[in-house]
Amino acid sequence: ESACSALYGLVRRNEHLDQLASGIDEYLIWEPLGAFLIITPGNIPMHAWSSFVPYALAAGCTVVVSPSSQDPVAAQVICEVAQETGFPSGVMNLVYGGRSINKFILSQPEIKGVGFIGSNKAGHELFVLCGQLKKTSSINGNGKNHLVIMPDADLDSGVQWLLRACFGMSGQRCLGVDNVVIVGDIYDEVKERFVKAAQAMKLGYGLDEDVDLGPLTTSQGRDSVVQWIENSMSDGATIVLDGRTNKPEEYPNGYFLGPTILENVDVDMPMAKVEAFGPVAALIRAESLDQSIEWINTKTNLGHSACIMTQSGKNARKFIREVNAGNVGVNVGIPQPYAFFPLGSRRESFVGTAKSRMASMKLFMDEKTVTARWV
Numbered sequence: 001e002s003a004c005s006a007l008y009g010l011v012r013r014n015e016h017l018d019q020l021a022s023g024i025d026e027y028l029i030w031e032p033l034g035a036f037l038i039i040t041p042g043n044i045p046m047h048a049w050s051s052f053v054p055y056a057l058a059a060g061c062t063v064v065v066s067p068s069s070q071d072p073v074a075a076q077v078i079c080e081v082a083q084e085t086g087f088p089s090g091v092m093n094l095v096y097g098g099r100s101i102n103k104f105i106l107s108q109p110e111i112k113g114v115g116f117i118g119s120n121k122a123g124h125e126l127f128v129l130c131g132q133l134k135k136t137s138s139i140n141g142n143g144k145n146h147l148v149i150m151p152d153a154d155l156d157s158g159v160q161w162l163l164r165a166c167f168g169m170s171g172q173r174c175l176g177v178d179n180v181v182i183v184g185d186i187y188d189e190v191k192e193r194f195v196k197a198a199q200a201m202k203l204g205y206g207l208d209e210d211v212d213l214g215p216l217t218t219s220q221g222r223d224s225v226v227q228w229i230e231n232s233m234s235d236g237a238t239i240v241l242d243g244r245t246n247k248p249e250e251y252p253n254g255y256f257l258g259p260t261i262l263e264n265v266d267v268d269m270p271m272a273k274v275e276a277f278g279p280v281a282a283l284i285r286a287e288s289l290d291q292s293i294e295w296i297n298t299k300t301n302l303g304h305s306a307c308i309m310t311q312s313g314k315n316a317r318k319f320i321r322e323v324n325a326g327n328v329g330v331n332v333g334i335p336q337p338y339a340f341f342p343l344g345s346r347r348e349s350f351v352g353t354a355k356s357r358m359a360s361m362k363l364f365m366d367e368k369t370v371t372a373r374w375v
Contacts, residue, residue, distance in 0.1 A: 003054035023375030032060030042070030052115035143304025153309035165333030225278030303346030
């Protein structure tokens with residue numbers, strides 16, 4: 001529905017001028033570029049697929065979907081459903097492979113560009129390759145997201161948002177919160193409430209209704225997050241809630257990591273700047289909203305999302321206008337845009353021609369300006 005609306009939005013703009021000059025009309029045509037490579041990550045296979053593929057198809061393009069080797073089944077099921085519903089052969093294609101396969105596909109002249117969600121390292125390699133090959137790209141990479149809690153925030157709802165934002169999906173999502181910036185004299189109260197609520201979260205099979213956190217995707221992913229925690233402690237951070245040994249009895253071999261909360265995290269520490277990609281929250285004290293915004297804008301090169309908890313419209317508006325992030329939330333923990341809005345980042349979290357979803361129509365299509373004289 002959103003993809004069709006995006007196409008309709010281009011048409012409805014009615015970029016057509018009659019009698020631009022005597023006997024001359026001028027108008028704009030949008031044309032599909034051709035076939036595109038779509039690369040999806042292991043943490044959000046369906047979400048990433050839906051950020052590009054429907055829009056490419058609505059634009060009149062075809063796609064080659066390259067899912068993560070961690071969970072390729074979702075893409076396969078979608079392709080099977082498409083085949084069953086009568087999609088013409090060759091419109092939606094599925095390829096299993098890694099980085100070398102993706103680069104090979106992208107280098108083919110029939111492929112006009114790439115839509116990518118994943119790590120900065122892999123994404124920036126694709127961006128450079130697209131530049132060399134003169135192809136379009138939408139490269140959506142890592143995030144390091146902040147949630148600022150002002151002294152006037154509603155802490156009852158705010159703590160619940162914190163739990164979901166920091167530990168939902170076991171911290172393996174690009175819009176999740178890493179840094180909890182607490183302004184003023186409410187630090188101790190926020191910490192106490194947050195730790196108490198996090199301690200009550202249940203680990204287990206992620207699809208069980210009474211389970212709050214499932215396992216991390218891989219053992220390597222878990223080891224990486226644990227290393228981040230230990231390195232931060234070596235840098236001077238203090239562990240307030242330790243989830244490293246938290247494992248459900250029924251799944252002793254699972255890649256589980258319980259909610260982990262750190263404090264005394266300096267904004268110049270790596271933990272405050274780089275995505276850990278796990279259920280780890282860093283508590284950071286701030287003196288003012290201005291200081292919080294300055295940290296968000298200058299202490300990390302990533303600009304995926306930022307949120308504020310406040311009852312002040314003045315503070316909310318200031319935050320919205322001044323923070324340098326592609327997705328901004330007010331009194332929510334996850335600023336997840338609805339399908340009719342672009343999901344995009346700033347700074348090193350995004351490079352490319354156009355962002356995803358609605359904005360991706362400019363990735364998949366190109367303008368042609370027509371000047372016609374009939375008199």
